[in-house]
Amino acid sequence: MVTSIHTQIPTVLLIDDERMYRLIVGDYLRDSGYAVLEAESAAEGMRIFENVQPDIVITDLRMPGGNGNQVVTRLQNIAPETPVIIISGTANLEEALGTLREGACDFIPKPVREMDRIKQAIDAAMNKVRLNQESRFIKRALEEEIAQRTCELRELNAQLKHALESTVNALGVIVAQKDPYTAGHNERVARIAMALGHSMGLAQNRIETLRVAGNLHDIGKISVPEEILNKPDRLTPEEYEQVKIHPETGFDILKDIPFNGPVAEIVLQHHERYNGTGYPRGLKRDEALLEARILSVADIYEALTSDRPYRQAIPHDQAMAHIIREAGNQVCPLCACAFVAANKSGALLAIAENASPGQRPDCGAKLP
Ligand SMILES: [Fe+2]
Known part of the structure; x- marks a missing residue:
């Protein structure tokens, strides 16, 4: 497996069976400062994901040989922290809500009239990821701090207990000698x-x-x-x-x-x-x-x-x-x-x- 390419430039995996749409959205994202990987099917998209582990996934819903819902479900299992944005022109409202319930973080209907809408969705998703990462980092740091302090207190307690036992034993020895x-x-x-x-x-x-x-x-x-x-x-x-x-x-x-x-x-x-x-x-x-x-x-x-x-x-x-x-x-x-x-x-x-x-x-x- 290729290691993650989490660099300063966020990587977007774009899955869409429409080549023209991949070109338009891809160029827009590259111009916006993202590295873009493209896949024309859900299966190809998942292969790329497992090899490269991009920062974010944008996928169409209905594609030959597998749909975007499967991408959402699969990523929920193997990489739940990775944001998935749906861009679809065929889904009705119920389907759109369904993908959000399954774990997609945003839904953008096709045709995308304002391309900035895509960038806003990516920025919001990445912010959420960053906040989650910071929250986990702080939680882990606190847990480590608590574990360390608990360990020190246990050690101190054991030392005090030992000192106490030694003292009372010494008293017992004095009495025994007398x-x-x-x-x-x-x-x-x-x-x-x-x-x-x-x-x-x-x-x-x-x-x-x-x-x-x-x-x-x-x-x-x-x-x-x-x-x-x-x-x-x-x-x-x-x-x-x-x-x-x-x-x-x-x-x-x-x-x-x-x-x-x-x-x-x-x-x-x-x-x-x-x-x-x-x-x-x-x-x-x-x-x-x-x-x-x-x-x-x-x-x-x-x-x-x-x-x-x-x-x-x-x-x-x-x-x-x-x-x-x-x-x-x-x-x-x-x-x-x-x-x-x-x-x-x-x-x-x-x-x-x-x-x-x-x-x-x-x-x-x-x-x-
Ligand atoms: Fe006694």
């Missing part, structure tokens, strides 16, 4: 809470919030003296009161960090109990967030199944029995059901198999 019993416990509580969230069919963003809150739930222990955190015996009531501050301290640390979910509030509520016997606010039933109730039961289970300085872990079955027994008392019944489901699915077993020996006690398990 309280070696915390190391591993947080991660296991997070994984158990996520397994419960999956059992409940929670949306992915809420499960992600459970992961973050689980990993940070004891971060407030940074304010508890090390001698209390590391005490091998049961705590005195006074010492226990100091430990009980840690959900509020955790909330204060996290409350201004822009997490995607209510992480700080969950951390604040993770020692609340379903029957209102928890702390710091003694919330009952669904006064506590569902995520906090999930984290609470995950925390209880992890503490029960972990060794402590003053007692050994209890077996999984006994811990499960405890949770089922406490459903409706200390434990949210929904969460207890989710626990049973996660147990049946093997999710809890998978977490337990990954746990290292010498699991850590939870502060809530140091009840005097």
Whole structure:
């Protein structure tokens, strides 16, 4: 195929079976500054079009071996942007309107009394093409700009998220260094809470919030003296009161960090109990967030199944029995059901198999 000859001089393909008319119109167009290609039939016109791809097509309607309507229809399929002007002396009004409906941009009746009418039709059609091209160019440029900005924002967002995770992980490391019993416990509580969230069919963003809150739930222990955190015996009531501050301290640390979910509030509520016997606010039933109730039961289970300085872990079955027994008392019944489901699915077993020996006690398990 010959490549397009879209140069500064617009190219007009003139299709008409009347040689005299092609000469008259052709000469007029050349004099007006156009390059002109001529065809004496619709078939020849289409061959030329496919080889040269002119800027505009002018065609007669009724010609031997094919008519102008076929040219209009064909060009609508292969080059809808190319304007087609009909010049015909045989068409009635209905036929003229029909060609416009099929995609022709103008209709000029023969004989053409004012040749300038042809130039006006070409100029109008070319202007429309140019405007369409400019519009498409602007639209494409805008789309590229938006895509670029979206990409940059995504990258920035990922960097911020990474920075945020690194910061909170660093906080977790500080707490873990201060309280070696915390190391591993947080991660296991997070994984158990996520397994419960999956059992409940929670949306992915809420499960992600459970992961973050689980990993940070004891971060407030940074304010508890090390001698209390590391005490091998049961705590005195006074010492226990100091430990009980840690959900509020955790909330204060996290409350201004822009997490995607209510992480700080969950951390604040993770020692609340379903029957209102928890702390710091003694919330009952669904006064506590569902995520906090999930984290609470995950925390209880992890503490029960972990060794402590003053007692050994209890077996999984006994811990499960405890949770089922406490459903409706200390434990949210929904969460207890989710626990049973996660147990049946093997999710809890998978977490337990990954746990290292010498699991850590939870502060809530140091009840005097
Ligand atoms: Fe805690």
